[in-house]
Amino acid sequence: MADLAIAASVAAGAICLGAGVIARSKAPNSIASWLFFLAMASLTVSILSGALYPSTDRNEADLGNAIAKGFVTSTLLGYTFIWQLSIVFPYKRRVSFKPLNGLGLAMVVTIIASVGLGITASIDYVNRPIPELTDSSMLSVISVAALMMCLTTAFIMLSRHRVDEKGKRSGTIFLIGIWTIAAGGVIWVLYITEALAFAEDIMYVLVAACYGLAGITFAYSIAIGQIAMSTPTTERLVSSTKSNYRLFLRYVYLVEEQKPEFSFKLFADILKGRCWDCQNDDSFPCESLDCTQCKLPCPCRECKKYKSRPQGLVVTRQFPNEVRAKNYLQTTPIVWLSTVAGKDNMDPAKLNLLTDFLTNFMEKSYNGVVLIDGLEYLVTTNDFQRVIRAVDRWTESAMTSNSRLIIAIDPKSFDQKELALLERNKEVVRPDAPEKWMIIPEPI
Numbered sequence: 001m002a003d004l005a006i007a008a009s010v011a012a013g014a015i016c017l018g019a020g021v022i023a024r025s026k027a028p029n030s031i032a033s034w035l036f037f038l039a040m041a042s043l044t045v046s047i048l049s050g051a052l053y054p055s056t057d058r059n060e061a062d063l064g065n066a067i068a069k070g071f072v073t074s075t076l077l078g079y080t081f082i083w084q085l086s087i088v089f090p091y092k093r094r095v096s097f098k099p100l101n102g103l104g105l106a107m108v109v110t111i112i113a114s115v116g117l118g119i120t121a122s123i124d125y126v127n128r129p130i131p132e133l134t135d136s137s138m139l140s141v142i143s144v145a146a147l148m149m150c151l152t153t154a155f156i157m158l159s160r161h162r163v164d165e166k167g168k169r170s171g172t173i174f175l176i177g178i179w180t181i182a183a184g185g186v187i188w189v190l191y192i193t194e195a196l197a198f199a200e201d202i203m204y205v206l207v208a209a210c211y212g213l214a215g216i217t218f219a220y221s222i223a224i225g226q227i228a229m230s231t232p233t234t235e236r237l238v239s240s241t242k243s244n245y246r247l248f249l250r251y252v253y254l255v256e257e258q259k260p261e262f263s264f265k266l267f268a269d270i271l272k273g274r275c276w277d278c279q280n281d282d283s284f285p286c287e288s289l290d291c292t293q294c295k296l297p298c299p300c301r302e303c304k305k306y307k308s309r310p311q312g313l314v315v316t317r318q319f320p321n322e323v324r325a326k327n328y329l330q331t332t333p334i335v336w337l338s339t340v341a342g343k344d345n346m347d348p349a350k351l352n353l354l355t356d357f358l359t360n361f362m363e364k365s366y367n368g369v370v371l372i373d374g375l376e377y378l379v380t381t382n383d384f385q386r387v388i389r390a391v392d393r394w395t396e397s398a399m400t401s402n403s404r405l406i407i408a409i410d411p412k413s414f415d416q417k418e419l420a421l422l423e424r425n426k427e428v429v430r431p432d433a434p435e436k437w438m439i440i441p442e443p444i
Contacts, residue, residue: 005201008208009051013044015215022222023229032089032229039081040215043181045074047211050188051204054132058125065122068133073118075141079148080114082178086152089174089229090167091159114144130200132192142189149182170227177214177221184210244269247369252395252405254426260316260373262431263408267371268327270404271312275367311365315358317374320344337374348374348381355390359397368403370394375422376413388421395425 020040027033049071056064084107087093097104121137133141156171163171184207190196191203221227247253247270255263312332316323320334335357338345346354362368372394378387391407398405407426411419 005204005208006051008205008212009047012208012212012215013047015212015219016040016047017044017215019215019218019222022219023227026222027229030229031095032085032092035081035085035088036218036229039078039085040218042074042078042081043211046071046078047208049074050207053123054130054200056123056131061123061125064125064131068123068137069119069121072121072133072137072141073115076114076118076144077111079145080110083148083152083155084110085174086155086159090156090171091162117144138192145182145185149178152178166228170221170229173217173221173227177217180210180214180217184208184214244273247404247406249367249402249404250399252398252407252426253429254423255406255408255429255431256411257408257431258410258412260408262429263371263373263406264323264327266429267312267314267369267406268329270369271310271329271332275310310367310369313358313361313368313370315346315354315370315372315374317377337377348378351378351382351386351390355393358394362394362397362401362403362405365401365403368401369406370398370403371406371408373408375407375409379413384418388418391422 017040020037023033023036023040049067053064053067053071056067087095087103087107093103094101095103095107097108100108117140121140122134123131124134125131132138153175156175159171160168187203187206187210191198191200218227222229245266247266253266255266257263312329314323314329314332314334315337316334317337320336323329323334334344335354336342336345337348339347339349346357348354358370358372362370375387375391378390394405394407397403407422409422414422
């Protein structure tokens with residue numbers, strides 16, 4: 001049976017170590033994968049040394065104590081690395097070692113403490129029928145492991161509201177795995193405290209089974225991507241990234257398309273990209289609403305031509321949340337044309353109120369870009385003559401301010417005379433036109 005216990009321990013250790021290797025291969029540059037690998041490697045040493053030191057006797061006290069020190073040290077380090085992993089996974093908290101911050105200091109101190117407690121471990125060959133750790137050594141293992149498991153669970157549970165669904169799933173699977181490992185520790189504690197009576201070899205086989213099951217869970221979940229330890233990298237800002245389309249200030253662009261896809265593409269391109277004629281290589285892409293409140297060292301404040309980043313406004317019939325998600329808009333105000341009462345909703349029947357809102361925005365903007373989508377809905381609520389007068393007012397405001405105005409319409413919704421009135425004094429953009437020259441805002 002002793003050979004079976006050692007064989008089970010070797011197999012479980014190999015599985016855990018394999019899970020750590022898979023994590024490293026999946027995310028070689030991630031600190032989370034490094035900590036997971038160190039935790040699995042430490043627990044591998046723990047389960048192997050834990051099955052070996054009881055086989056020594058008093059004549060091999062030096063060897064037995066050395067193995068016991070390795071067992072305690074690797075066990076404490078294994079649980080410590082598990083807790084440290086919960087600091088950066090699934091939500092990556094800020095850890096700094098140079099300069100040293102609070103979490104960095106805690107990680108260093110816990111590693112030193114684990115090693116310090118481990119090297120003081122020893123075996124009691126006198127007062128126990130079989131070689132076992134001394135009471136102080138067992139107390140160190142039990143208390144540190146319990147503390148680290150509680151801290152790990154707390155850190156992961158507190159991270160759930162800060163991560164997406166994939167992060168929540170990764171955290172849940174990770175908790176299942178580590179508590180499976182902890183179950184093996186509970187079996188070991190019940191055995192050495194004689195709370196449960198079963199053979200020593202059976203105990204080690206059960207512990208190995210818990211470690212092996214946890215290792216399989218980790219390895220499979222990491223391999224198929226259910227546990228993702230790769231840290232999302234911040235997108236590098238490219239100084240040469242400029243707007244792909246030229247839209248000039250004080251111009252009005254009438255985009256004729258069945259669905260306002262190209263209109264939003266133009267809007268997002270102007271809003272978030274650098275100005276097409278920007279000569280400052282230190283500028284970077286940004287979605288800005290009020291540059292005066294921004295604390296970033298942005299060179300656009302010193303721009304003598306525009307004085308500000310593009311400031312956007314969207315008036316649309318589409319649901320605002322869908323517009324934001326589809327076009328990656330975060331700070332840009334979106335006015336929803338709807339009869340439903342709401343903070344950012346506008347009743348289409350109150351056309352004068354909408355006109356005042358738009359003209360006020362364009363007059364106050366240094367570098368504005370306004371997109372209006374839903375003109376057809378305004379026509380159904382108001383008569384066309386009222387709408388065309390409002391459009392003329394918007395056009396005048398855009399031409400006399402530092403703004404661009406994009407109006408998206410479906411040409412099939414208007415008759416020939418109405419369409420001619422809408423196209424008057426505007427640059428007409430036809431994204432579906434076969435001739436590329438008919439697309440006024442030509443790509444740079």
